[in-house]
Amino acid sequence: MDLFEYQGKKLYKKYNIPTPKSVLLDNLENLEKIDITQLNYPLVIKAQVQVGGRGKAGGIRLVNNKEEMIDASSEILGMDIKGHVVEKLLIEEASEIEDEYYISFTLDRSKKQYLMLLSSQGGMDIEEVAKNNPDDLVRVYIPPSKGLDKKTLNQAILDARLSNNLKEEIYEIILSLYNLFTIGDCDLVEVNPLAVIKGGKVLALDSKITLDMNAAFRHEEFDKFEKEIPIPKTEQIAKEKGLNFIKLDGSVGIIGNGAGLVMSTLDVVSLEGGSAANFLDIGGGAKAETVSAALEVLANDQDVKSVLINIIGGITRCDLVANGIVDATKGKNLPWKIVVRLDGTNAQEGRGILQENPHENIIVAENMKDAARIAVGE
């Protein structure tokens, strides 16, 4: 789960990573309630959106007094940045930057080790640095069971040619970021820039953090963060029903069992000239109720124009899925046609159940390709 900048900065505080003083604002009417007087001008007003390029889009402004702050805040709140509406602002003390560094921690899936990237060329797109000045990007692989040791880190700071005068501060900050990455169960911790500011302080000015939600059981703040991140209504309904659902741009509603098969169904729909409205995995061993719940979720999505149910029986039994479809649709007017493809365990019985309980809007397809074609067609 990707965090907003302000959420990442809450984690910075928890892990003792220095960052500018700030307040969060979600509504101008609340301006009186937040203690903005603790901040010293000039301030930076930053739109909280999960999309790159907010600066260029006008989502970041430097202000010198209260009047400018109110003007900028009212302009940015509600602004649409590449389809993301700004609902919150982070207002923080501006820093006089002398140097900008880049640092990130991720898991390198190929080497199966942690990867630290460090560069003295922060503040810009790191992929560009990697392409144009590869020598300015230091890569350090860290064996997960050993961790980041002192010698390796000191050498990396040296290799990346970071400030020699501040190497102790930088060392401590990087170690804290590493702790946030490991103990904090993040898939990604990226600071760009990590800035040396006038007077010789080092501050993490931005935050890009992705949490590993599989570790939510040992971090109570994960759920709190999740509740603050807006998601489409259909995703909310699906989550409440315990279904694995992702909203997409197309018009064919997809229900399938197993992540791989559902992904594959999206692809086959596209091959037939359509596009999927969602990813919805009812998982292994799904029962009748799960299928009904999945259909309910799709009924709440106005973009859905037809539905494709694609099941390959393994542990999941096709007869139970068919019963679920019949239970959920019997005697009801359906807003769209449902194309059903059943294969594998008890597929014969499943198809039989659908034939014995015909519904004018339900079509049983022979195979995956036919099913996709019918679902895409008029």
Place this chain on the structure above:
Amino acid sequence: MSILIDKDTKVVVQGLTGREGQFHALRNREYGTNIVAGTRPGKGGEEIEGIPIFDSVREAISETEANTALVFVPPKFAGDAILEASEAGCRLVVCITEGIPAKDEAKVYDEIVNNYKTKLLGPNCPGLISPGKSNVGIMPHEITKSGKTGVVSRSGTLTYQAVHELTQIDIGQSTCVGIGGDPVPGLSFIDILSLFEEDEDTDSVVMIGEIGGTSEEEASEFISSSMSKPVVAYIAGLTAPPGKKMGHAGAIISGTKGTAKAKIDALRKAGANVVSDPTELGIALRSLL
């Protein structure tokens, strides 16, 4: 012959007392798999349907000579369970559990590689089956058929899909292996492909990958340099949007990395026959045999 499991496989089930563990362990036993023990701390001395329960894997091994562990332990404890089985000397650990934190997985993998001879299959995988011989995991044996095609996949249901297609047109399978959908799997495509290449009773391979990571690209290099047997492949997620985890923790396009297109291109370049629809895997393989 088959890979990883054979007639000498003796399985200890970690988490046998749980609902899923019990259901699948009994199904595996019914199929002919030698399920010799279960573990559950504090329940040593009890038994389930004739399978003795021990407090630890070490005890289970000393009493029953188990050599393979099957893990159904919840995510919170699964990492420790895998290490316990590795330390106790299991040659193969199959971890079905989904939802293990990535840091736990990475540490477990690193410790196994550095300290033990154990092979880890999974986590978040359906296990493996050698049709007619042994089933260690949750794969539906009903759709399999004994034969000479090896199947390896990151996805459970797409494995079933492929196996079903093969069986329908009378192509049997030597071993079907699910390597799992997590970011840090134990055995990789390359590990399984090299076992299939060496296996006398495997004459062809079906490989099913998906978006995320670069394991299919790495496998392509291996196919090109070291495989003599024909490979038919399918990659799921051609239309998946970047930055979204598509069900599996490992199925995510990060920036420009891990796209289906890159994987398909690499496999084609390596000489694999890549199909655009998983239901075409069987037919495509038939045309090569």
